[in-house]
Amino acid sequence: MVDYDLAPGVEADAGPGDEWPTIRADILAADILVVSTPTWLGHMSSVTQRVLERLDAELSNTDDAGRPVLTGKVATVAVVGNEDGAQKICADLFQALNDIGFGIPAQGCTYWNDQAMGSTDYRDLDETPCAVAAATSTLARNAAHLARLLAEQNYPGE
Numbered sequence: 398m399v400d401y402d403l404a405p406g407v408e409a410d411a412g413p414g415d416e417w418p419t420i421r422a423d424i425l426a427a428d429i430l431v432v433s434t435p436t437w438l439g440h441m442s443s444v445t446q447r448v449l450e451r452l453d454a455e456l457s458n459t460d461d462a463g464r465p466v467l468t469g470k471v472a473t474v475a476v477v478g479n480e481d482g483a484q485k486i487c488a489d490l491f492q493a494l495n496d497i498g499f500g501i502p503a504q505g506c507t508y509w510n511d512q513a514m515g516s517t518d519y520r521d522l523d524e525t526p527c528a529v530a531a532a533t534s535t536l537a538r539n540a541a542h543l544a545r546l547l548a549e550q551n552y553p554g555e
Contacts, residue, residue, distance in 0.1 A: 471505075
């Protein structure tokens with residue numbers, strides 16, 4: 398998202414120069430959304446927060462059955478950083494994404510955090526730690542499973 402001009406606010410389209418409508422179209426077309434964020438001062442990045450704020454516009458957009466338009470889609474979370482905070486970030490993102498209508502699969506997050514006060518970046522690791530690889534594999538398997546189920550039979554409408 399850092400490569401796009403995302404206007405602040407909670408509208409689906411903030412007008413000229415706002416690139417969110419293109420991203421929104423991609424999200425609406427996808428079955429699974431992966432939200433990935435670094436840990437900054439124990440919290441998700443400001444860019445990730447902006448994405449949530451823009452997704453907030455979808456609360457008032459409903460389908461023919463009265464469901465939020467993102468109902469029936471799946472969201473997962475990936476977090477990296479060199480300090481504590483991953484579980485809180487996952488919890489905050491899951492709550493917001495669920496409020497917007499996304500289904501959250503079992504074990505739908507993966508994260509890696511270096512030791513407290515550490516200085517190692519995930520991208521500098523020689524290989525993915527076994528626990529992270531296993532969590533990521535489970536996330537992918539469970540997200541695909543839930544997306545298949547919801548594609549076959551979405552949540553009931555009004």
